[in-house]
Amino acid sequence: MTVTVDPQAPVLAATGLVMRFGSVVALDALDLTVPHGVTGLVGANGAGKTTLLSLVLGLRRPTAGSVRVLGLDPGRDGAVLRAHVGYAPERNVLPDDMRAVDFVRHLAEVRGLPRDEARTRASDTLWLVGLGEERFRLLGTMSTGQRQRVKLAQALAAAPRLVLLDEPTDGLDPVQREQMLALVRQVHDDFGIDVVMSSHVLEEVEKVSDHVVALDAGRLVAQGPLEELVGGDEGAEVELVDVPDRPGAIEAVAATLVAAGLGVDRDGPVLVVRGGDAEGVLDLVRDAVADAGARLRRLQPRRRSLEDLFQDEERAGVAVGPGIGGGP
Numbered sequence: 584m585t586v587t588v589d590p591q592a593p594v595l596a597a598t599g600l601v602m603r604f605g606s607v608v609a610l611d612a613l614d615l616t617v618p619h620g621v622t623g624l625v626g627a628n629g630a631g632k633t634t635l636l637s638l639v640l641g642l643r644r645p646t647a648g649s650v651r652v653l654g655l656d657p658g659r660d661g662a663v664l665r666a667h668v669g670y671a672p673e674r675n676v677l678p679d680d681m682r683a684v685d686f687v688r689h690l691a692e693v694r695g696l697p698r699d700e701a702r703t704r705a706s707d708t709l710w711l712v713g714l715g716e717e718r719f720r721l722l723g724t725m726s727t728g729q730r731q732r733v734k735l736a737q738a739l740a741a742a743p744r745l746v747l748l749d750e751p752t753d754g755l756d757p758v759q760r761e762q763m764l765a766l767v768r769q770v771h772d773d774f775g776i777d778v779v780m781s782s783h784v785l786e787e788v789e790k791v792s793d794h795v796v797a798l799d800a801g802r803l804v805a806q807g808p809l810e811e812l813v814g815g816d817e818g819a820e821v822e823l824v825d826v827p828d829r830p831g832a833i834e835a836v837a838a839t840l841v842a843a844g845l846g847v848d849r850d851g852p853v854l855v856v857r858g859g860d861a862e863g864v865l866d867l868v869r870d871a872v873a874d875a876g877a878r879l880r881r882l883q884p885r886r887r888s889l890e891d892l893f894q895d896e897e898r899a900g901v902a903v904g905p906g907i908g909g910g911p
Contacts, residue, residue, distance in 0.1 A: 586655065586663050588654055588664070588744060592654030596616050597614065597651075602631075611802045620771060621780065624780065625782060625783065625797045638650055639779075667743055668744070669746040669747070680723060681721065683714060683717065687736050687737045687740050704741070708736040711736070712732040712735050712766060731763060748780045789813065795807065819864045826876060832875045837854055839874065856885070
């Protein structure tokens with residue numbers, strides 16, 4: 584019987600998935616379903632993201648539980664599955680003495696493309712990621728940003744159904760990060776390829792993802808559509824002005840809001856207020872500012888973010904690992 588991927592199956596479905604390395608539990612009884620689209624796999628370094636990707640690729644077998652990718656069992660059907668999956672690893676594993684186009688062509692051939700088609704696709708994908716003029720350069724002479732693009736190109740060259748990207752913006756400057764994220768989104772929107780992007784930078788995941796899977800220390804923190812997890816306004820962001828004849832006014836505003844049961848984080852004259860619906864919080868802030876004799880420079884609703892999701896876990900008494908946030 585011919586084994587092939589099921590286009591109707593979820594991108595990834597896991598039940599009771601456990602992965603142990605000796606006494607270390609890397610994945611702890613994960614039950615999750617990843618639909619088609621762009622999925623952000625988020626968590627601190629050591630959360631289990633790369634371990635999960637290795638199981639998805641069939642490079643490791645789980646200690647317990649099951650995982651299916653595009654309807655296939657990676658452990659049993661790994662060779663078939665990997666022909667339909669592109670993978671860009673986090674580590675720098677590119678051979679310095681190969682030209683970019685030769686490297687991408689070679690991996691396209693490994694995935695089953697005939698030589699002539701692999702050569703054409705290597706050139707096309709390098710143009711797609713912005714390296715058309717650089718495609719004949721040796722990989723060892725390329726910058727970090729260019730090498731990250733080469734890794735993306737080789738993952739796309741064999742026209743996969745699914746691409747797994749492990750920290751694709753690692754080592755990039757802000758402009759390069761924005762360009763890489765635009766490419767990630769384009770891969771799905773223009774070519775219909777499903778993407779699972781692993782990252783510890785929550786703001787990046789929010790920019791490109793339809794769906795989120797959040798891990799901490801091998802445990803599933805949350806999963807679901809991005810808009811359901813973080814959508815909607817919650818709280819407010821307030822920027823105040825120091826008034827010389829009202830010392831302590833900013834502290835008084837913060838204390839009033841805390842007494843009202845809201846969470847308040849202060850960064851100089853800026854208060855980030857969490858909790859409650861946005862409209863009610865705005866009213867409380869205005870009253871607190873008036874009572875304290877402070878002066879407003881800026882007041883706006885605050886949108887719930889993935890960072891709030893992890894902070895909710897911390898406030899619930901669940902330890903969330905370091906390394907989660909807006910940057911590396």
